[in-house]
Amino acid sequence: xxxxxxxxxxxxxxxxxxxxxxxxxxxxxxxxxxxxxxxxxxxxxxxxxxxxxxxxxxxxxxxxxxxxxxxxxxxxxxxxxxxxxxxxxxxxxxxxxxxxxxxxxxxxxxxxxxxxxxxxxxxxxxxxxxxxxxxxxxxxxxxxxxxxxxxxxxxxxxxxxxxxxxxxxxxxxxxxxxxxxxxxxxxxxxxxxxxxxxxxxxxxxxxxxxxxxxxxxxxxxxxxxxxxxxxxxxxxxxxxxxxxxxxxxxxxxxxxxxxxxxxxxxxxxxxxxxxxxxxxxxxxxxxxxxxxxxxxxxxxxxxxxxxxxxxxxxxxxxxxxxxxxxxxxxxxxxxxxxxxxxxxxxxxxxxxxxxxxxxxxxxxxxxxxxxxxxxxxxxxxxxxxxxxxxxxxxxxxxxxxxxxxxxxxxxxxxxxxxxxxxxxxxxxxxxxx
Amino acid sequence: xxxxxxxxxxxxxxxxxxxxxxxxxxxxxxxxxxxxxxxxxxxxxxxxxxxxxxxxxxxxxxxxxxxxxxxxxxxxxxxxxxxxxxxxxxxxxxxxxxxxxxxxxxxxxxxxxxxxxxxxxxxxxxxxxxxxxxxxxxxxxxxxxxxxxxxxxxxxxxxxxxxxxxxxxxxxxxxxxxxxxxxxxxxxxxxxxxxxxxxxxxxxxxxxxxxxxxxxxxxxxxxxxxxxxxxxxxxxxxxxxxxxxxxxxxxxxxxxxxxxxxxxxxxxxxxxxxxxxxxxxxxxxxxxxxxxxxxxxxxxxxxxxxxxxxxxxxxxxxxxxxxxxxxxxxxxxxxxxxxxxxxxxxxxxxxxxxxxxxxxxxxxxxxxxxxxxxxxxxxxxxxxxxxxxxxxxxxxxxxxxxxxxxxxxxxxxxxxxxxxxxxxxxxxxxxxx
Numbered sequence: 022x023x024x025x026x027x028x029x030x031x032x033x034x035x036x037x038x039x040x041x042x043x044x045x046x047x048x049x050x051x052x053x054x055x056x057x058x059x060x061x062x063x064x065x066x067x068x069x070x071x072x073x074x075x076x077x078x079x080x081x082x083x084x085x086x087x088x089x090x091x092x093x094x095x096x097x098x099x100x101x102x103x104x105x106x107x108x109x110x111x112x113x114x115x116x117x118x119x120x121x122x123x124x125x126x127x128x129x130x131x132x133x134x135x136x137x138x139x140x141x142x143x144x145x146x147x148x149x150x151x152x153x154x155x156x157x158x159x160x161x162x163x164x165x166x167x168x169x170x171x172x173x174x175x176x177x178x179x180x181x182x183x184x185x186x187x188x189x190x191x192x193x194x195x196x197x198x199x200x201x202x203x204x205x206x207x208x209x210x211x212x213x214x215x216x217x218x219x220x221x222x223x224x225x226x227x228x229x230x231x232x233x234x235x236x237x238x239x240x241x242x243x244x245x246x247x248x249x250x251x252x253x254x255x256x257x258x259x260x261x262x263x264x265x266x267x268x269x270x271x272x273x274x275x276x277x278x279x280x281x282x283x284x285x286x287x288x289x290x291x292x293x294x295x296x297x298x299x300x301x302x303x304x305x306x307x308x309x310x311x312x313x314x315x316x317x318x319x320x321x322x323x324x325x326x327x328x329x330x331x332x333x334x335x336x337x338x339x340x341x342x343x344x345x346x347x348x349x350x351x352x353x354x355x356x357x358x359x360x361x362x363x364x365x366x367x368x369x370x371x372x373x374x375x376x377x378x379x380x381x382x383x384x385x386x387x388x389x390x391x392x393x394x395x396x397x398x399x400x401x402x403x404x405x406x407x408x409x410x411x412x413x414x415x416x417x418x419x420x421x422x423x424x425x426x427x428x429x430x431x432x433x434x435x436x437x438x439x440x441x442x443x444x445x446x447x448x449x450x451x452x453x454x
Numbered sequence: 455x456x457x458x459x460x461x462x463x464x465x466x467x468x469x470x471x472x473x474x475x476x477x478x479x480x481x482x483x484x485x486x487x488x489x490x491x492x493x494x495x496x497x498x499x500x501x502x503x504x505x506x507x508x509x510x511x512x513x514x515x516x517x518x519x520x521x522x523x524x525x526x527x528x529x530x531x532x533x534x535x536x537x538x539x540x541x542x543x544x545x546x547x548x549x550x551x552x553x554x555x556x557x558x559x560x561x562x563x564x565x566x567x568x569x570x571x572x573x574x575x576x577x578x579x580x581x582x583x584x585x586x587x588x589x590x591x592x593x594x595x596x597x598x599x600x601x602x603x604x605x606x607x608x609x610x611x612x613x614x615x616x617x618x619x620x621x622x623x624x625x626x627x628x629x630x631x632x633x634x635x636x637x638x639x640x641x642x643x644x645x646x647x648x649x650x651x652x653x654x655x656x657x658x659x660x661x662x663x664x665x666x667x668x669x670x671x672x673x674x675x676x677x678x679x680x681x682x683x684x685x686x687x688x689x690x691x692x693x694x695x696x697x698x699x700x701x702x703x704x705x706x707x708x709x710x711x712x713x714x715x716x717x718x719x720x721x722x723x724x725x726x727x728x729x730x731x732x733x734x735x736x737x738x739x740x741x742x743x744x745x746x747x748x749x750x751x752x753x754x755x756x757x758x759x760x761x762x763x764x765x766x767x768x769x770x771x772x773x774x775x776x777x778x779x780x781x782x783x784x785x786x787x788x789x790x791x792x793x794x795x796x797x798x799x800x801x802x803x804x805x806x807x808x809x810x811x812x813x814x815x816x817x818x819x820x821x822x823x824x825x826x827x828x829x830x831x832x833x834x835x836x837x838x839x840x841x842x843x844x845x846x847x848x849x850x851x852x853x854x855x856x857x858x859x860x861x862x863x864x865x866x867x868x869x870x871x872x873x874x875x876x877x878x879x880x881x882x883x884x885x886x887x
Contacts, residue, residue: 101862102862102863102866104859105858105859105860105862105863106859106863108856108859109856109859109863111562112562112563112566112568112856115560115562116560116562116568119558119560120558120570122555125552125553127548127549127552127817129544129545129548129549129816129817130545133545133816133817135545135549135816135817135818137553137835138792140795140796140797141796142829142830143796143797143829154867154868154869155866155867156867157863157866157867158863158867190866226829226830227830241678244677244686245674247686247825247826247827248830249827249830249831253677253680268882270878270882271875271878271879271882274871274874274875274878275875277871277874277875278869278871278872278874278875280871281869281870281871281872282869308871308874311874312870312871312874313868313870314868314869314870314871318871355847356847359571359845362573362843363573363574363576364573364576364841365843366843366844367843367844367845367846368843368844368845368846369846370845370846370847371847371848372879373848373849373850373852373853373879374846374847374848374853375853375875375876375879376872376875377860377864377869377872377873377875377876378846378848378853378856378857378860378876379844379846380860380864380872381856381859381860381863381864381872382856382859382860382863383562383566383568383846383848383856384560384562384566384568384846385568385844385845385846386844389844390841392680393680394680394682395841395843396575396576396659396841397575397659397660397681397682397841398682398841399840399841399842399843400842400844402570402842402844404837404842407832408797408823408828408829408830408831408832409832409833409835409837410795410798410799410800410801410828410832411799411800411801411812411818411819411822411833411835412792412800412801412803412818413800413801413802413803413807413811413812413816413817413818414788414789414803414804414807415804415806415807415811415816416806417806419806420806420807420808420811423541423542423545423811423814423815423816424811425538426537426538426539426541426542426814426815427538427810427811427813427814427815429534429535429538430535430538430539430542430590430591430814430815431810431813431814433535433588433590433623434587434588434589434590434591435587435746435747436587436711436714436715436747436810437714437745437746437747438707438710438711438713438714438741438745438747438751439711439714439809439810439813439814440810441707441710441711441741441744441745442704442707442708442710442711442808442809442810443808443810443811445703445704445707446704446805446806446808449701449703449704
């Protein structure tokens, strides 16, 4: 553990410097990605083929995954893993099903009904990174709410392996979730394909999913081209708050499970008990050595902060300023502190709620706002896959009740045709037509 | 009426060309706006002063509106208009209050509770355009849900008049809605101030509100700087569907009330009855002449489409492809067709539900997705002012129930610290600790 990352009872005036995140060397990829977009827009599939050869080192003749490939995949996944994925699916389904809204018609005044109805975004694109560790869990997090919402076309893009195939766990999970349109294309070119459509890959209305810096830059460009995205991207992070009831072994494991994500991950540990604090630091040093990805985790720990504060209230004040993606409360009676939480993506309460549980299987979504975006964005939920359309129905009485007000306000804004649309109707009602 | 904008029973193969929107001469303002952002970031208030002088032609010494100015404003607004605004406020309050969600705790498996809680976005910026027609109604649409959400700081920016004052109706409406922080600054410099903060104007987490092309470009740049925005902008539009029960006078008035917004507005009229169709065209020609803004309306009509189709079902199919901001159903039993509506911002049912009513006072929000964004965005609602944080609480039993699955999935994704965070806990439970 770097001693320069340890802060004991820092004054609030010093907090600002502790709230900084590792600055990303944000290369300007815009131009490069713009070129990829232009190419894909112009040349469609043939551009995708070129980029796959160039970036993924593989020649793809047929981007769409065949039914045969999907069916064969299942045989390559162990029954244990399949059952695990199914259990996760059930929980995610249950929680996201509970996010449906009843239609709630309100009579704002006699004769004026107003309500909202949800409609699925018709065409959604799910981007799933490939590479050595296939993030099949992200398929669960995106495809399940898309299905509940009733999205008509769920398009999954994921980069092919060197052998031109897709990892079987990805195919199994996609099939389990009812995703039928899977394409072997990754990187910025996949986002471009989803933005414009090609002969093979359909154009979508909204793009979801994580990715490297090229994918991130491409998603920003997709927005400029009228496609919505789930949320802005950034490195992953966790903030753990521990009091004397915490278990240092668990705290260390939770901090490391975030640190292993990438060298730009950040973990923040705040303890209110000095013994727990010291023991957790020791545990981190022990556990990190055992990890296959310990090089990554050690790098991430260099970005990290270990802070001793005098109360849980102060710890939460710090946490709200930091706005962590994940917040773990390893404290006694965590439910008593919930109202103090203002900015966070997902919160884990108590000693038996590790972040890893929520990453996979509690039922909550793991696509969450990072990089301080928990201040202004929610994580992915059923809401992310629908629009809410407002409806209003005015009876003659309803229009009479607000007609005069609308006329006055329209006139004051200088919009006389707006006024007229009401005046004509009021007049016809007076005339008893 | 231009005959080239009239289409009788076009085949579906011709629809694509009828769905086009007026292409915006999208000037590249990015560089100009980037310069404004850099200046404001560097020089704060003094940059704002320079830009106000340059763009608004007025020298502002004190950007924040004083209590005195706010209190004096009320005397300058007629009682009738005040009462109209108050009635609108009550309806908007009622409808947006109805959008609050109860906390809904779900036990996804025994011992695993998951739920979401809403938290206000703490700092929000409302941009209200000035000019000849002060859009005070937009203050109602933005400040009321911000207040219900519980936003801590509601910052309103609006450009000063040439005399350095703010239109009194804007000040009255802001005060009525409980907005206390009002700044005399407009244009891209206002968005820059809200993005970075200056000595006077506070930095915010999310920016709402309409504006000209500079404001629109500035909001895009705000996003690049980590600030959220309400939605992408575009010219306003309405689509009216009329059957034989429609009133041509009303239809014409509704179409014109959209056309008067700006020369880039677009109105689409679809009738299923030829008599109603022809009469509405005649009515438009009559009514447009009476409008003070008839030059604007006539220009907008040139962008518009008047289409005769053979059924309401087909009309709605067309409407869903177009994805209008406003959709008016001047048809018999409009409620029977609601399920067919997939893409629209706000829908007005029946002959006594003019768009103007919803623009001001039914209670629904008038900040809506334009330019086809109704495919992938919702209008502003209470949701726009909150984040939804997920919570999960696992008991020992809960963790035992999913622990094995999490271990398997983490391992399959190559994330061993994730696995370990669960394994350590399962082990401690086995050991009965």
